[in-house]
Amino acid sequence: MTQDELKQLVGQAAADYVNANVPEGAVIGVGTGSTANCFIDALAATKHRYRGAVSSSVATTARLQQHGIKVFDLNEIESLPVYVDGADEIDHRGAMIKGGGGALTREKIVASVADVFVCIADASKRVDVLGQFPxxxxxxxxxxxxxxxxxxxxxxxxxxxxxxxxxxxxxxxxxxxxxxxxxxxxxxxxxxxxxxxxxxxxxxxLFAQRGADLCLLGTETGVQTITYAKH
Missing domain, CATH: 3.30.70.260 (ACT domain)
Incomplete structure (x- = not known):
C-alpha cells in the first residue's frame, strides 16, 4: 500500500472509532495535516451524529466547513471527548513530535482539553527514539x-x-x-x-506530557490499535 492509502485507512479507522465510542451530539477535536484530512473526509459520512468540531488550524477549519461540519471556538466548549490528529513521529510510550504542518500550538491546546487523544499514523512514523524528524x-x-x-x-x-x-x-x-x-x-x-x-x-x-492515549497505526497488514498507559 502507498503512504496515501495507509493514511486513508487510518483516517477511516479513526472515524469508525469515533462513531463507536463518542456519544451523539458531541463536539470532536480535529488536528491538522494530510492524515487528519483523511479523518475529516471519512467523518463527513456521519457528520449528522455530531454537533460539530473544534479545529486546530485555519486549514482544518476550511476543510471541515467544506464538508458542512460546524466549527466551534474552543472557548465555547465545555468538554471534548476525543481529539484525533496525526504525528510526525510517535514512540512506544505515545510521546510524539508534531508540528511539521506548523499547527503545533493550537494542536497542543486542543489536545490538552480532550479526554482521549487518538493518534493516527502510518507505520513509518513509529520510532524507538524521537528526533530523526526535526x-x-x-x-x-x-x-x-x-x-x-x-x-x-x-x-x-x-x-x-x-x-x-x-x-x-x-x-x-x-x-x-x-x-x-x-x-x-x-x-x-x-x-x-x-x-x-x-x-x-x-x-x-513535543507532545509527551500529554501524549497519545491510543494510536491507530496503518501497516501493510491493516490497522493496529496500540493503547498507552495513562500519563
Whole structure:
C-alpha cells in the first residue's frame, strides 16, 4: 500500500472509532495535516451524529466547513471527548513530535482539553527514539536567535522554517518556527518542560506530557490499535 492509502485507512479507522465510542451530539477535536484530512473526509459520512468540531488550524477549519461540519471556538466548549490528529513521529510510550504542518500550538491546546487523544499514523512514523524528524519550536520572532543559541547548547541545530517564497514561515498565530535537527530525545517529557520554559517559546512540538492515549497505526497488514498507559 502507498503512504496515501495507509493514511486513508487510518483516517477511516479513526472515524469508525469515533462513531463507536463518542456519544451523539458531541463536539470532536480535529488536528491538522494530510492524515487528519483523511479523518475529516471519512467523518463527513456521519457528520449528522455530531454537533460539530473544534479545529486546530485555519486549514482544518476550511476543510471541515467544506464538508458542512460546524466549527466551534474552543472557548465555547465545555468538554471534548476525543481529539484525533496525526504525528510526525510517535514512540512506544505515545510521546510524539508534531508540528511539521506548523499547527503545533493550537494542536497542543486542543489536545490538552480532550479526554482521549487518538493518534493516527502510518507505520513509518513509529520510532524507538524521537528526533530523526526535526523538532519544531514555535517562537516569538524577536527571540529566534536567543532560542537558537539555547538549542545549540543542548546539541541541536536550529533551522528557521521558510515559506515557498523564501521568507520566514508564519504560523496561524503570527509567529515563526525553528526546526531543530540532530537531537536524540531519550526523555521527551523532560525536554518538553525545559524548552517550554525558555523565554520566547510559544510551544515546542513535543507532545509527551500529554501524549497519545491510543494510536491507530496503518501497516501493510491493516490497522493496529496500540493503547498507552495513562500519563
Amino acid at each position: 523538532l519544531p519550536i514555535e517562537v516569538v520572532p524577536m527571540a529566534r536567535t536567543a532560542i537558537g543559541r539555547r538549542v545549540a547548547a543542548i546539541g541541536g541545530v536550529p533551522v528557521l522554517r521558510v515559506a515557498k517564497d523564501g521568507t520566514p514561515f508564519i504560523t496561524d498565530n503570527g509567529k515563526e518556527i525553528l526546526d531543530v535537527k540532530g537531537l536524540a530525545i531519550s526523555d521527551p517529557c523532560g525536554l518538553e518542560a525545559v524548552i517550554n520554559a525558555w523565554p520566547g517559546v510559544v510551544t515546542v512540538g
